[in-house]
Amino acid sequence: MIEFKNVDFAYESDSLVLENINLKINDGEFVFIVGSSGAGKSSIFKLLRREEVATKGEVIVGGYNLSRLSNKDIPTYRRTLGVVFQDFRLIKSMTVYENVAFALRVTNVSSRDIRRRVPYILGLVGLGPKAKKYPDQISGGEQQRVSLARALVNNPALIIADEPTGNIDPALAFDIMHLLFEINRAGTTVLVVTHDMKLVDKFGGRVITIENGKVESDVVKESKL
Amino acid sequence: MRGGTFRYLSKQGLSSLSKNKLMTFASIGVLSACLFLISAALLLSVNLNSIIRYVEEQNEIVIFLDDLSEEKLAEADNQIRAIEGLNSVTFVSKADALKEQAAELGDAILEGLQDDNPLPDSYRIKISAYTDLALTVSSLEAIEGVIQVNAPSNLAETLASIRQTVLIISISVVTALILVTMVVIANTIKLTVFARKLEINIMKQVGARNNFIRFPFMIEGGTLGFLAAVVSIIFSLSAYQAILALTAKESASWMSAVYNNLIPLADLWWIIVIINITIGVITGVISTIASVKKHLKV
Numbered sequence: 407m408i409e410f411k412n413v414d415f416a417y418e419s420d421s422l423v424l425e426n427i428n429l430k431i432n433d434g435e436f437v438f439i440v441g442s443s444g445a446g447k448s449s450i451f452k453l454l455r456r457e458e459v460a461t462k463g464e465v466i467v468g469g470y471n472l473s474r475l476s477n478k479d480i481p482t483y484r485r486t487l488g489v490v491f492q493d494f495r496l497i498k499s500m501t502v503y504e505n506v507a508f509a510l511r512v513t514n515v516s517s518r519d520i521r522r523r524v525p526y527i528l529g530l531v532g533l534g535p536k537a538k539k540y541p542d543q544i545s546g547g548e549q550q551r552v553s554l555a556r557a558l559v560n561n562p563a564l565i566i567a568d569e570p571t572g573n574i575d576p577a578l579a580f581d582i583m584h585l586l587f588e589i590n591r592a593g594t595t596v597l598v599v600t601h602d603m604k605l606v607d608k609f610g611g612r613v614i615t616i617e618n619g620k621v622e623s624d625v626v627k628e629s630k631l
Numbered sequence: 632m633r634g635g636t637f638r639y640l641s642k643q644g645l646s647s648l649s650k651n652k653l654m655t656f657a658s659i660g661v662l663s664a665c666l667f668l669i670s671a672a673l674l675l676s677v678n679l680n681s682i683i684r685y686v687e688e689q690n691e692i693v694i695f696l697d698d699l700s701e702e703k704l705a706e707a708d709n710q711i712r713a714i715e716g717l718n719s720v721t722f723v724s725k726a727d728a729l730k731e732q733a734a735e736l737g738d739a740i741l742e743g744l745q746d747d748n749p750l751p752d753s754y755r756i757k758i759s760a761y762t763d764l765a766l767t768v769s770s771l772e773a774i775e776g777v778i779q780v781n782a783p784s785n786l787a788e789t790l791a792s793i794r795q796t797v798l799i800i801s802i803s804v805v806t807a808l809i810l811v812t813m814v815v816i817a818n819t820i821k822l823t824v825f826a827r828k829l830e831i832n833i834m835k836q837v838g839a840r841n842n843f844i845r846f847p848f849m850i851e852g853g854t855l856g857f858l859a860a861v862v863s864i865i866f867s868l869s870a871y872q873a874i875l876a877l878t879a880k881e882s883a884s885w886m887s888a889v890y891n892n893l894i895p896l897a898d899l900w901w902i903i904v905i906i907n908i909t910i911g912v913i914t915g916v917i918s919t920i921a922s923v924k925k926h927l928k929v
């Protein structure tokens with residue numbers, strides 16, 4: 407379960423980027439987070455990744471109180487997450503395969519399991535043939551899918567995806583979103599930030615709108631699938 | 632850490648070395664120059680020690696006596712032993728001296744000499760390195776019945792003070808050099824670490840522990856130090872070998888006593904190898920860890 411309790415957040419001391427956020431997201435939910443550019447969506451994800459710490463209030467994820475997480479526990483906590491970054495964050499010196507495998511190596515998974523798991527996940531996001539390419543040698547949409555593959559590879563309990571379909575054509579975007587839905591159906595909590603209202607309308611579900619650092623609305627829309 | 636992970640991380644560190652060839656060469660250059668100077672200082676002080684030990688062994692005064700009556704001899708003996716700063720005083724009678732000569736040169740010389748021994752009675756006196764040699768010699772000369780005093784030069788004293796100075800200078804130069812080398816390596820590596828700042832950040836984001844991120848850098852630094860050590864070992868040992876070869880040719884000169892006491896390569900190459908590799912690897916690892924530290928706080 408994810409819980410934001412009276413959360414304020416500011417990068418610099420003067421201006422609040424997030425103001426009095428209160429949210430409760432249960433295990434197994436699929437949630438869209440929408441809102442205009444600069445509203446604070448990525449900042450919410452930064453708090454969830456414990457890249458930043460709430461200025462006020464508490465963020466609690468799966469029993470971890472992120473404001474009180476010790477340095478030693480941060481890696482342990484992060485391994486429970488699958489993150490798709492808005493800016494992909496791929497390691498340029500590693501191939502597509504290595505970028506994905508890396509998330510497993512970090513957690514001490516055996517080489518044999520890595521060799522089994524990584525090709526499977528790359529196939530899932532349609533990147534099998536690109537495994538040996540470097541990030542600079544593939545398109546933006548492909549890089550985005552590498553980021554997605556890395557997020558999925560260690561079977562996380564929670565996936566947070568910042569614009570996972572931002573650079574992808576509509577057909578592929580639908581497929582990717584569908585994949586996230588399938589993963590969600592298998593029990594994983596999924597949070598997706600998107601600007602693509604067509605996708606939101608089509609898939610439906612819980613939609614949280616953030617504006618000016620506040621929760622503007624939190625509704626459930628019907629699926630049109 | 633799993634074997635697979637270990638191999639993977641080691642490979643990462645090594646591939647970084649070959650990717651950043653310029654920085655690798657620069658760091659190895661600086662570190663091996665430093666290690667070479669350390670080796671030179673070490674070789675110098677080890678050899679100086681051996682020479683000083685030799686010279687100290689030669690630090691013996693021999694005095695020869697007239698043919699003295701037993702009473703006079705006892706009196707001279709008392710006077711000699713009363714002098715301060717003598718480590719040991721050994722009386723060698725003319726008969727003993729003859730036996731020694733016979734032992735050295737063969738019994739043949741005893742023939743005809745047994746009854747008419749031409750050798751004088753003598754004393755062998757060891758003095759400590761701190762004794763005032765000139766004063767001791769003049770006191771000995773003043774004793775009645777002493778006909779000759781053979782004293783060594785002051786070489787031992789001079790060498791002892793040189794050794795002290797060399798030791799102090801080498802320790803301070805070597806310490807300074809190691810510090811400078813660490814700073815240089817830390818800075819060269821900092822450049823590649825900075826280039827990999829984003830990479831480190833991503834690693835931390837997917838849950839890598841600090842040790843996991845540090846490990847390739849440690850392998851990188853350790854390998855760098857090891858390679859520098861190998862370079863330094865090759866250069867310092869061949870230089871030393873060349874010096875030994877050169878001095879061997881000069882055996883006739885007055886310096887031969889010194890040259891003969893240089894330590895042969897076979898007796899000290901392992902010291903140079905161990906010291907170089909230890910200092911090289913430790914310096915390499917410490918300076919890399921220092922340069923990564925800052926970027927781990929994300």
Ligand SMILES: Nc1ncnc2c1ncn2[C@@H]1O[C@H](COP(=O)(O)OP(=O)(O)OP(=O)(O)O)[C@@H](O)[C@H]1O
Pocket residue numbers: 417418423441442443444445446447448449450492
């Ligand atoms: N590192 C930072 N330092 C200071 N201010 C920042 C930083 N990152 C974001 N901001 C500011 O915080 C606010 C919220 O940014 P955020 O990235 O959360 O927006 P967003 O909702 O994700 O926007 P977008 O849809 O364009 O990605 C913006 O005003 C932005 O300028």
Ligand SMILES: [Mg+2]
Pocket residue numbers: 447448449492568
């Ligand atoms: Mg954003």
